[in-house]
Amino acid sequence: MKKITALIGSAQKKATYEAVREFERNLKSHTEIELEYVFLADYQIEFCRGCKLCFNQGEKFCPLHDDRDLIIDKLIHSDGVIFATPNYAFHVSASMKNLLDRTAFFLHRPYFFGKAFTSIVTQGIYGGNSIIKYLKNMGENLGYSTSKGCVLKTLEPVTKDVQKKNSLKIKKAAARFNKVLMRQTAPSPSFFRLMMFRMSRSSMKEMLNDEYYDYQYYRKNGWFESDYYYEVSLNPIKKMMGRIFDYIGHRMAGMN
Structure with missing residues (x-):
């Protein structure tokens, strides 16, 4: 039920x-x-x-x-x-x-x-x-x-x-x-959701540290290293775009 x-x-x-x-x-x-x-x-x-x-x-x-x-x-x-x-x-x-x-x-x-x-x-x-x-x-x-x-x-x-x-x-x-x-498997993220995750975590790594709970939470869940919030198989294009989003997030955070 x-x-x-x-x-x-x-x-x-x-x-x-x-x-x-x-x-x-x-x-x-x-x-x-x-x-x-x-x-x-x-x-x-x-x-x-x-x-x-x-x-x-x-x-x-x-x-x-x-x-x-x-x-x-x-x-x-x-x-x-x-x-x-x-x-x-x-x-x-x-x-x-x-x-x-x-x-x-x-x-x-x-x-x-x-x-x-x-x-x-x-x-x-x-x-x-x-x-x-x-x-x-x-x-x-x-x-x-x-x-x-x-x-x-x-x-x-x-x-x-x-x-x-x-x-x-x-x-x-x-x-x-x-x-x-009733879905049995987790859905693959859209490009937009993938972008939001990867850019957010890259910015967080650049701008925050272990004094912040957001940072602690990401570190505890392994989100700084994972492809996405949960285990999911990304196709080659999404894997490539994920790396690009990481780079953009890093660069944007470094400009602040």
Whole structure:
């Protein structure tokens, strides 16, 4: 059985919540799952102070002692996650953005490899596609294997025709997510992801030292020597490009 966590960035148990419930029903038609609903409004998560202690010394040194780690623990023990949010001012809801801010250290030290990620956005008129792209990019930066999410029109009153289109989008999104969820092997990184990893680690080797937790983390995981974050077979072209990205990262860091 696969464990799924749905992070819901709406304080109302209405359209966004109902969309996740329908997604769950569709996903269960593919595989056996256990899905936990996490309403961010029910958790105390204070605003990030920008002290950078989580970057430089490690997340345990964060001066804010709230429910952040409760949610992180749920994500760590899940096989997949769903980020579900209404479209608020052309972005995710404040509670979801705040959680992403408070866990930004994972962008420096990606963790969730081998886990599936997707997103659901509910909205009135437009703007949701850019939010889906943003969340997909965030998921990849966190280490997840991502599948394309869905944008649903939920402006009341929702007509039967719109509801039918929404249901079809949810059905397709659930099938895409299940495909990623059941993947047995780690995917080969795209050229962009390979570039981000190799240039970042080269810059880190040049600019940081063992006093910084990011540096310690990379060294402990062998990322200063590896082809990528996890063991993967790169084709000859990607191996060559990886060396080029290492060189560019080294040169860029040396210019600072």
